[in-house]
Amino acid sequence: MDYCDHRLRVRYAETDQMGVAYHANHLVWFEIGRTEFCRQRGFTYEAMERETGSYMMVAEVSCRYRRPLRYDQEFIIRTRIRQLRKRTLTFAYQILDAQQGTLLAEGETKHVVTDGNGRPRSFPAHYLHYLQGLDASKK
Amino acid sequence: MDYCDHRLRVRYAETDQMGVAYHANHLVWFEIGRTEFCRQRGFTYEAMERETGSYMMVAEVSCRYRRPLRYDQEFIIRTRIRQLRKRTLTFAYQILDAQQGTLLAEGETKHVVTDGNGRPRSFPAHYLHYLQGLDASKK
């Protein structure tokens, strides 16, 4: 499987006065998608940060909102790797309704691997192999 | 002036364990930029929602992160209208360091005007005139 599905519910704190999930939360859900993607591949993003001092700084994000999400609605954040380069990594995401599978939103995040001071570096070799072979752009 | 500058500081709550402002907050700052843009043009977004039952649903967002922002750093959110159509509206934003004026991030949000049930409608005429003549794409 080249993607990772993770199930979440919209929190009350995530709603706004329009009665739907506030749009910035989608970026938080994308990040949870990345975390779970890594875990499914066999490592934790937390350990990578701690052991190698490497960070995946967010360089770009984009999101298209198709349908609003409501409080307590169950949804799936589906994460895949779009592109894996030596120093950059792009994830693609879909947010799907957990019951009907309807597409609710989709987006991408582009990351640059850096050290703790924000200087670009190569992806830690030990962790790179967990992700290789998953680059959708190479298929 | 076709743009609106609003000054903010990074909150402690907005930082993450990388020691910089978490990237989803930029979308929140963009929204504050829109709110202040409307206020500078002579109306409040709050009154528009309340009086006309019209909402500017976020349909798309994008952001490029150039440099991290740190806790308590003062910055400017600069907002302008990129495109104004009958039912859609695109804002463009720059986040600038308040001291040096360095560009820290930039992005766009595209909005669809809807009623309270999410159905598209035209921009309320009474409020439209506040924004006309500001469409950068028409110049």
Added chain:
Amino acid sequence: MDYCDHRLRVRYAETDQMGVAYHANHLVWFEIGRTEFCRQRGFTYEAMERETGSYMMVAEVSCRYRRPLRYDQEFIIRTRIRQLRKRTLTFAYQILDAQQGTLLAEGETKHVVTDGNGRPRSFPAHYLHYLQGLDASKK
């Protein structure tokens, strides 16, 4: 069982530059605890709001922080009812490490039942019976 356990992980977005979960998030986790407590009792808070127009406005909160939570740490939010009156409801919470069961934080929230305009009203009868018999103060 007079309490409800729900398992969560600390999100990256929830950390701050001290490298631990920012303290306001505990209130968000308490709220998730309430939501899951209701679900376990046989109803959803979402349906109660929608069907009866009744809200559990937060009137008071308190929290004691014992140990910090770290990014990706798995924890349990344990929720019980401390006191159930005609128009008020108090929940008590414990945040426990999911592995060792260590107490990480504990707190309470007191709620007043209101209509959509914030006026106090009695707890909707249909929903009240789901919660009765759970009042720890009566035992």
Added chain:
Amino acid sequence: MDYCDHRLRVRYAETDQMGVAYHANHLVWFEIGRTEFCRQRGFTYEAMERETGSYMMVAEVSCRYRRPLRYDQEFIIRTRIRQLRKRTLTFAYQILDAQQGTLLAEGETKHVVTDGNGRPRSFPAHYLHYLQGLDASKK
């Protein structure tokens, strides 16, 4: 003046589907109150953290909510020191409507001074003198 007033507006992101500011945001506003209190006293909390490696860990919070705050509502966060000890510090807060001065919420936060690993230490002497003479409990 033994207190510090700082003016803010409720952000759209801070509202929830009840149409009012979500209650966890009050803790974020309290923290902004502390930051501005320190700035008014002549130092920045940011510099204290950076220069001394000392942190004011939040040990306890409490808040009473009197009236809801609405989107774009202007309010004042009023901060004072309730108690200053060698290793602990208690702040008290009031949230006031900016127009009428009505009390909207009030609360306290108790802090323990720690090093970067969470071990208690004394308040850095250089910074302590900025706060002395402000302890309301000694008057």
